[in-house]
Amino acid sequence: MHAQRRPTRRLRARRYLALLPILLITVVAMVATVARADPRVPPRAPSLAALPAPPVPAPPVPAIGRAWPVGARPEVVCGWEPPAGPYARGHRGVDLAAPPGTAVRAVAAGRVSFAGRVAGRGVVSVELSATGRPPLRTTYEPVRASVRKGDEVAPGQVVGTVEPTGSHCARTCVHWGLLRGGVYLDPLSLLPPWLWRSGPSRLLPVLGVPLP
Incomplete structure (x- = not known):
């Protein structure tokens, strides 16, 4: 072998x-x-393409109001107190003193997005024109509506009257709210400085005509 x-x-x-x-x-x-x-071992840094885009800030509230919701210079019974969180306590609007039957007006031009009853109270909501996305939306309660959903309203146009019941004030008042999407804002920020000036009542300006 x-x-x-x-x-x-x-x-x-x-x-x-x-x-x-x-x-x-x-x-x-x-x-x-x-x-x-x-x-x-440190993680690998993400590329710029993978980083999320920064949030787009919400547009500011424009002072487009041309009328108070009630009266010429109503008393503010309770001001706006923004809550610390979605379910925290606060005052999500402004309460304006107004006796029952007082005319309630749209503060600016827009379209009625709701007119009906919520929890036994009359509510009117107006989506304001040319206020960004999502648009600003004003609410008034307790109000007996004289408009319908889809109606176009002009500044100062009557949208209803104050109801005798349903107010959360010690006396009758209108709760005036302002929202952008689901975020509550100060409705008084809609009013320009000339509406805040004290003095005798004056005629509301005609839209498109400059103030004197």
């Missing part, structure tokens, strides 16, 4: 070279596993 020949050096080198790719793949896989498990 012939003695078994030992592999030559060249043959052994070829075998080692054939095993080299397998060893490299194994080492790379082990390093990747350790990097994922080791909290000391």
Whole structure:
């Protein structure tokens, strides 16, 4: 019987070279596993394309009001007190003193988005024109509506009258609210400075005609 020949050096080198790719793949896989498990290894920074876009700030409230909701210069019984959170306590609007039967007017041009009853109280809501997306929306309650959903209203146009019941004030008042989407805002910010000036009553300006 012939003695078994030992592999030559060249043959052994070829075998080692054939095993080299397998060893490299194994080492790379082990390093990747350790990097994922080791909290000391910092995570890879996200690319600029993966970063979320910064939030777009909501447009400011324009002073487009041309009339108080009631009267010429009504008494503000309770002012706007923004809540700290969606369900926190606060006053989400402004209460204006007004006796029952007082005419309630739209403060600015818009379209009636709701006119009906909510929890036994009459509510009128007007979506204001050209106030961004989502648009500003004013609400008035308790009001017996004289308009319907979809009606276009002009500044100072009567949308209803104050109801004798349903007010949360000690005396009859109108709760005037302002929202953009689901966020409550200060409705008084709709009024320009000339509406705040004290003095005798004056005629409301005609839309498109400059103030004197």
